[in-house]
Amino acid sequence: NGTDINIAFPLLDHYNNPRNVGSMDKKDLDVGTGLVGAPACGDVMKLQIRVDRDTNTISDVKFKTFGCGSAIASSSYLTELVRGMTLEDAGRIKNTEIAKELCLPPVKLHCSMLAEDAIKSAIKDYQSKSNRPAPTLGANL
């Protein structure tokens, strides 16, 4: 009937036109990588953030999700949400916010949990890298 259901349903919009799909170099010290799996179904999500060291904010974000439509939509929505956020704020995102925005049914709640786990894990990875002491010249690492 000509109605664009994508506009009415952010879930379908993010599923059909996922934002920020891609990868970054996980060895880059300014990049944090989160790779998480959902025990309930075996789906996997990789989320990467690039952090601006001076402001401690997320300047870029990419994801790849091998999983169901709700997991793809959750990660796509998350990438738009966290861009420009401080690490502190991004680490406080709850999967229920994602599920609410996308109107996920209860049986799909764990798909949004994957996105929460992924951003937390990416932040942790970035922090573990940035705390790493600079390599000493000549050190045999």
Ligand code: FES
């Ligand atoms: Fe089938 Fe997640 S359970 S795609």
Ligand code: FES
């Ligand atoms: Fe498992 Fe969606 S069904 S992440």
